[in-house]
Amino acid sequence: AQSVTQLGSHVSVSEGALVLLRCNYSSSVPPYLFWYVQYPNQGLQLLLKYTTGATLVKGINGFEAEFKKSETSFHLTKPSAHMSDAAEYFCAVSRGGTDSWGKFQFGAGTQVVVTP
Amino acid sequence: GAVVSQHPSWVICKSGTSVKIECRSLDFQATTMFWYRQFPKQSLMLMATSNEGSKATYEQGVEKDKFLINHASLTLSTLTVTSAHPEDSSFYICSAGPPGGDTQYFGPGTRLTVL
Numbered sequence: 001a002q003s004v005t006q007l008g009s010h011v012s013v014s015e016g017a018l019v020l021l022r023c024n025y026s027s028s029v030p031p032y033l034f035w036y037v038q039y040p041n042q043g044l045q046l047l048l049k050y051t052t053g054a055t056l057v058k059g060i061n062g063f064e065a066e067f068k069k070s071e072t073s074f075h076l077t078k079p080s081a082h083m084s085d086a087a088e089y090f091c092a093v094s095r096g097g098t099d100s101w102g103k104f105q106f107g108a109g110t111q112v113v114v115t116p
Numbered sequence: 117g118a119v120v121s122q123h124p125s126w127v128i129c130k131s132g133t134s135v136k137i138e139c140r141s142l143d144f145q146a147t148t149m150f151w152y153r154q155f156p157k158q159s160l161m162l163m164a165t166s167n168e169g170s171k172a173t174y175e176q177g178v179e180k181d182k183f184l185i186n187h188a189s190l191t192l193s194t195l196t197v198t199s200a201h202p203e204d205s206s207f208y209i210c211s212a213g214p215p216g217g218d219t220q221y222f223g224p225g226t227r228l229t230v231l
Binding site for chain 1: 120122148150158159160161162165207209211212213218219220221222223224225227
């Protein structure tokens with residue numbers, strides 16, 4: 001079984017400050033890990049993903065995340081927040097293999113508010 | 117990235133009626149698509165897996181007779197909410213990914229409001 005825990009349902013950051021969103025997962029097999037962003041009344045947009053290879057992955061809009069197997073974490077960071085980063089962020093885990101391909105388990109989400 | 121569309125983007129219907137939502141993969145073929153629902157201020161919950169040419173598989177607790185899924189072609193899956201009730205009001209999102217890939221692309225979602 002898989003599960004995803006996002007610490008903090010709401011995060012408030014100042015414009016220009018570091019954005020840090022925490023995600024921990026549990027999985028009995030090597031996971032595929034994703035971060036998605038959702039703007040109000042819209043679908044999900046892929047920010048970045050980790051499947052294999054380099055554990056530090058860079059995504060769009062200046063975001064990056066590091067897969068730490070020992071900590072079962074996949075935290076999302078951005079060095080300098082922009083007003084346009086205000087949105088809901090979801091961490092998700094998927095397993096490879098034919099029986100679970102494409103099925104995502106999502107975290108509860110973290111609402112990011114950016115203050116001037 | 118790949119593009120997935122949904123139609124309609126929002127729909128309002130009366131209690132007891134049925135509503136059909138379409139999910140299309142625009143630039144790739146998808147033998148499998150997924151349907152999620154999202155209640156306000158909550159996360160996405162997987163409802164069912166839509167399989168082209170065969171029956172859909174539903175997650176535990178999802179009524180298959182209420183949420184009818186048809187995957188008639190490699191680019192189209194439909195979700196029909198039958199005899200809709202106010203508690204079915206939600207945001208429905210589909211996803212699909214190119215075969216052999218590791219990423220799912222999500223549609224823009226459909227907001228269903230049942231009066």
